[in-house]
Amino acid sequence: MDRTEKFTSAKRQALILDSLKAEHRPITGSEFAQKANVSRQVIVQDVSILKAKNEPIIATSQGYMYIQETPNEAAHKLIIACKHHPDQTENELNIIVDHGVLVKDVTVEHPVYGDLTASLMVSNRSEVQNFIKKIQDTNAAYLSTLTEGIHMHTIEADTKEKIEAACEDLKKADILL
Template identity: 60%
Template sequence: MTEEKLPGAQRRNLLLNWLKTAENPMKGSELARRTNVSRQVIVQDISLLKALNEPIIATSQGYIYHSKETPPIQQHEKLVACRHSPQQTVDELYLIVDFGVLVKDVIIEHPVYGDLTASIMVSNRREVDEFMEKIRASKASYLSQLTDGLHLHTLAADTPEKLQQVKKALQAAGYLAQED
């Protein structure tokens, strides 16, 4: 932690070094505390670093530096279309992560902006609980509320069988969107 505010370029280099060496996601509030600036300054710094093509991913657990040398979290991916109410979100996410599957993101098709994607990156119930608490604490709306509950998830797993099991479980629970 630094006691004084660092010049922007120096602070961004420090942030980049921390993110590159971090074993776990780093929260914006922690980065702000370490650099003695506001969380909003960190958000701006991260945006500037992303604009310089630094592969930083914002997740519900914090920021991750995703270099080409970083091994993939999971090898197999599947895009699934779901539809449910906001109250069923935690149940849907628990259902998925209980199979050992990572929920990478949520995607909706907005009539004006096109595809909107938000990183979720949850792989267990604790991470789902933290994600849901952030939604509650911020009083944020779910993206799927803009599309009457219809949304996509990119799911990742170490085997294709887990993805098939999740798809069947989502179907059985009534969360898989019906194809017309």
Template identity: 45%
Template sequence: MKKKPGDVRREKILEILTTAVNPIKGVELATQTGVSRQIIVGDITLLKAKDIPIVATSQGYILLPEQSDQPHFVKQIACHHGPADSKEELYTLVDAGVTVMDVTVEHPVYGEINASIMVSNRVEVDDFIREVEQSGASFLSELTGGIHLHKIAANKEQSIHIAIKEMRRKGFLAEDVY
């Protein structure tokens, strides 16, 4: 049976994401597959619905790797600071060897709002901050007076402990404020 054009295109998107070293913007996927960015957004949604671990970050789409045999440690931390300290907060975390996976805030009307960040080094932090600034967007933490959660991940538990220690030392942990 002949495959439908959408199925072929989604296979191509997966192929591109699988071989990509860096995140791929939706516009780039659209160009490579000959469709609009809006079609790509729909394709990504359909792929996610099939439990394919694609994450949309500020740098573009990434396909999460298969779980490795190495231990992988994940922790959620509560943070508190103003928007001017966002870059320093993210630097503190990535310098400790963790990946900042996401940010979550508890909105009084909308409930929990979560967004992927996926930064692991200073270059990715700089790209993320630049994108926020250039778009004129606000940090989610601005909706909650600076209170927010980050899910952080590392291959070594020690990296998580170092990140928390440094966040505490710099006064970024919410548990130390309230």
């Protein structure tokens, strides 16, 4: 195929699905755009179409992921409530991931819109650092600024002891509600 030839919509969507299912890492819209010789905005539209077709694609701060929910009895999940200032976000996330715990998302309760949830999918300090850098580079606000620092996280680990240890350290840091 000629490198300057653009992919059709169907071919781009197949590329997105196949790549996301094969890779168990986030893939950015820019990566897809480069492969398909289109703009990142075209990829964003393709992903929206795929989501409308009930494909379980989520956008994380690191890129798109295909969420294959398989029953994992070894995984332990907990929703925790936290409160802190924005400048404590990196410390909060590091406390959690340092215990081998995945931070799946953040949720705030908006007075008009109800629950607003954003996917985080951070599991190590490098991913936390990338998330914080994106917030800073884009001058974006944390969702928790809408609720005076109150927010929830869905966290997951392979043992409940890891979750309990992370929660204990969050209590010590005066972050856990």
